[in-house]
Amino acid sequence: MNPPALRRPFSRVRSYGIVLVVVGTIVLVLALVLAAGGFDVSTAFGALLCGAGGSSYAIFSATLVRAVPLIFTGLAVAVAFQGGILNIGAEGQLLAGAAAAAATALAVGESLGSGAIWLGAMAAALAGAAWAAVPALLRRRFGVLEVISTIMMNFVALYGVGYLVRGPLQEPTHIYPQSASIPEATRLPWLLPGTRLHAGFVLALVAVAIAWYVLRFTAAGFRLRVVGANPAAAASAGKIRVESVVTRAFLASGALAGIAGGVEVYGVTYALYENLSPGYGYTAIAVALLAGLQPAYIIVSGVFLGALGAGAASMQREAGVPLALVSVVEAMIILAIVGGRVLLSRRQLPSAEAGS
Amino acid sequence: MNDALTPFLEATVRTATPLAFAALGETLSERAGVINVGLEGVIIAGCFGAVVAAGAGGVALGLLGGSLAGLAAALVFGTFAVGLRTDQIITGTALTLGALGLTGTLYHAMYGTAGAALSIPTMRPFAIPVLSQIPFLGPALFAQPAMTYLLYLTIGLVWWFLYRTHTGLAVRAVGEHPEAAEAAGINPMRVQWAAILAGGALGGLSGATLVLAQVGTFAEGMSAGRGFIAIAIVALGRWHPLGVGLAAVLFGAASALQYLFQSTGSTLPYQLFLALPYVLTLVVLAGGTSRARAPAALGRRALAIR
Numbered sequence: 001m002n003p004p005a006l007r008r009p010f011s012r013v014r015s016y017g018i019v020l021v022v023v024g025t026i027v028l029v030l031a032l033v034l035a036a037g038g039f040d041v042s043t044a045f046g047a048l049l050c051g052a053g054g055s056s057y058a059i060f061s062a063t064l065v066r067a068v069p070l071i072f073t074g075l076a077v078a079v080a081f082q083g084g085i086l087n088i089g090a091e092g093q094l095l096a097g098a099a100a101a102a103a104t105a106l107a108v109g110e111s112l113g114s115g116a117i118w119l120g121a122m123a124a125a126l127a128g129a130a131w132a133a134v135p136a137l138l139r140r141r142f143g144v145l146e147v148i149s150t151i152m153m154n155f156v157a158l159y160g161v162g163y164l165v166r167g168p169l170q171e172p173t174h175i176y177p178q179s180a181s182i183p184e185a186t187r188l189p190w191l192l193p194g195t196r197l198h199a200g201f202v203l204a205l206v207a208v209a210i211a212w213y214v215l216r217f218t219a220a221g222f223r224l225r226v227v228g229a230n231p232a233a234a235a236s237a238g239k240i241r242v243e244s245v246v247t248r249a250f251l252a253s254g255a256l257a258g259i260a261g262g263v264e265v266y267g268v269t270y271a272l273y274e275n276l277s278p279g280y281g282y283t284a285i286a287v288a289l290l291a292g293l294q295p296a297y298i299i300v301s302g303v304f305l306g307a308l309g310a311g312a313a314s315m316q317r318e319a320g321v322p323l324a325l326v327s328v329v330e331a332m333i334i335l336a337i338v339g340g341r342v343l344l345s346r347r348q349l350p351s352a353e354a355g356s
Numbered sequence: 357m358n359d360a361l362t363p364f365l366e367a368t369v370r371t372a373t374p375l376a377f378a379a380l381g382e383t384l385s386e387r388a389g390v391i392n393v394g395l396e397g398v399i400i401a402g403c404f405g406a407v408v409a410a411g412a413g414g415v416a417l418g419l420l421g422g423s424l425a426g427l428a429a430a431l432v433f434g435t436f437a438v439g440l441r442t443d444q445i446i447t448g449t450a451l452t453l454g455a456l457g458l459t460g461t462l463y464h465a466m467y468g469t470a471g472a473a474l475s476i477p478t479m480r481p482f483a484i485p486v487l488s489q490i491p492f493l494g495p496a497l498f499a500q501p502a503m504t505y506l507l508y509l510t511i512g513l514v515w516w517f518l519y520r521t522h523t524g525l526a527v528r529a530v531g532e533h534p535e536a537a538e539a540a541g542i543n544p545m546r547v548q549w550a551a552i553l554a555g556g557a558l559g560g561l562s563g564a565t566l567v568l569a570q571v572g573t574f575a576e577g578m579s580a581g582r583g584f585i586a587i588a589i590v591a592l593g594r595w596h597p598l599g600v601g602l603a604a605v606l607f608g609a610a611s612a613l614q615y616l617f618q619s620t621g622s623t624l625p626y627q628l629f630l631a632l633p634y635v636l637t638l639v640v641l642a643g644g645t646s647r648a649r650a651p652a653a654l655g656r657r658a659l660a661i662r
Contacts, residue, residue, distance in 0.1 A: 033458070033461065037466075038465055134638065142643075147393055147449070148393075148641060152634040152637045155580075155631065156634050159627040159628075159630050159634075160627070163627040166625070166627075285446075321461075322460060322464035322465065324457045324460030328454050328458050329457075330450075331451065331454025335436055335447065338443060338450075339436055342440045342442055343440065
């Protein structure tokens with residue numbers, strides 16, 4: 001259930017090999033799907049590239065803005081996967097964080113001013129952790145597969161937000177299913193004048209640095225990696241309390257995803273509504289796997305998949321290609337990585353796959 | 357009371373039917389030691405296949421199209437999970453993501469971005485004489501679209517297959533101890549492949565049922581977590597076809613509750629009822645299942661012998 005191949009670090013040459021195979025396959029299949037759907041392939045690819053990086057607007061206001069929640073949620077998934085926890089619930093944890101952040105800003109934003117941002121970020125982290133606490137508890141007490149429970153929590157979060165924006169948090173006129181706009185003081189400042197890139201990008205980089213430090217240099221990070229690599233050995237040889245390490249990592253993962261939601265509300269949407277996230281929590285799986293679960297590389301893979309999302313939005317505008325195509329690409333990335341790793345490790349280490 | 361209860365029971369069985377088909381398929385693959393978390397993707401593929409085929413050639417072709425689409429999705433899963441021995445959970449998650457995206461893309465491409473409501477032939481309820489006259493349960497069990505009757509048959513067939521045939525014994529052996537099964541002359545890879553494909557066909561049939569006997573059209577993401585609920589149903593039903601059938605009814609009831617409360621004029625927020633099946637899944641997984649009964653080799657990635 002916890003594949004060593006997911007966590008095993010790869011040599012540089014092999015990593016480049018994987019990336020080449022992945023990109024080549026994906027471009028080919030993408031072209032085939034586009035052609036099968038009756039779209040103009042060259043127009044679509046042109047729009048994809050322009051929308052992702054064709055102008056400074058595309059880079060700073062589309063790609064990097066989308067990268068922020070992907071870096072946070074990608075980190076969330078990576079921290080969980082490092083410990084052998086298959087947290088597929090970043091989407092729900094993000095929504096819980098967004099709801100908590102919006103509620104905080106609307107409640108105390110006027111009185112506390114920008115101080116409410118920090119309070120809101122804490123609320124978002126707590127809400128995300130609380131959302132992850134349910135599957136964490138179910139796994140610890142009853143051995144429930146977290147894949148199922150986290151996905152169920154995603155649906156509950158979606159309907160929960162649906163209820164909030166039609167009930168307690170609905171905007172004052174009670175017409176639209178969304179919350180009121182949060183006060184000016186609680187909105188994150190811009191990083192570059194004339195673009196939509198907000199301070200959340202810096203926060204994401206700080207989160208990466210912290211995660212990198214904790215995983216690499218602290219005892220807690222070491223324990224997490226040992227548990228992820230081999231829980232039985234961690235318990236018997238390392239005297240590690242596996243269950244408590246897993247629970248804490250699960251909560252930390254939820255907190256990171258919750259912050260993603262809070263930052264999204266304070267930096268981009270300025271209000272709570274149901275379609276706040278175009279599936280960032282699911283894309284996060286591709287972000288984390290593409291980065292080999294290494295925090296530093298998550299910046300790269302987050303920006304890459306942010307660019308893909310930005311490019312897809314432009315493909316929809318320019319060539320009428322449905323946004324759903326992004327999920328196909330993400331699925332192919334994930335399959336190519338897990339499949340490619342097995343093939344590569346088989347060639348180099350014939351016995352590595354036996355006995356998981 | 358009877359006025360509200362009879363439609364509620366009917367809705368319970370109607371919503372339970374696609375869940376049960378998918379859960380029976382998953383029972384087969386889990387009994388062979390493979391957990392297909394991509395069942396959600398298999399179902400949405402079945403939905404889409406059914407819409408395309410039924411639009412072209414009627415209900416029967418729709419059922420065939422749904423099954424074949426589910427089979428194709430399972431083929432992708434099997435290629436990675438059995439052929440390459442990739443992690444079953446991550447592979448399944450990717451399959452779900454990809455199938456949701458692909459069906460959404462093709463739907464928009466084929467039927468326009470507006471997603472105009474498709475008119476496809478659907479299956480009307482067919483009351484079985486005499487049996488449907490039984491008070492309370494008669495209309496719920498025996499005045500349903502033909503898919504429900506096919507489901508009763510399928511439950512029996514899966515039970516007979518798993519517990520009364522040599523091949524069924526082989527499936528269960530592979531799920532418990534693939535190395536022992538191999539020593540007994542069974543090819544575990546082949547058994548797992550067959551179980552995954554059969555599960556895919558049933559999952560596709562589940563999607564077709566959803567489209568042809570329940571909703572009557574296609575919508576992006578219309579599987580709405582049913583694949584994951586079906587996996588919970590398998591655990592609640594303790595990997596036994598009859599138990600799985602009963603567990604599906606429980607989840608059908610949870611979904612049908614919203615109709616009951618609508619008809620009684622409840623003022624509770626409707627999101628509460630929409631979220632109920634998912635919450636129930638969590639409760640059931642926590643309380644109603646024990647790990648001891650799961651096939652011992654479930655989800656195992658590597659077979660020691662190859």
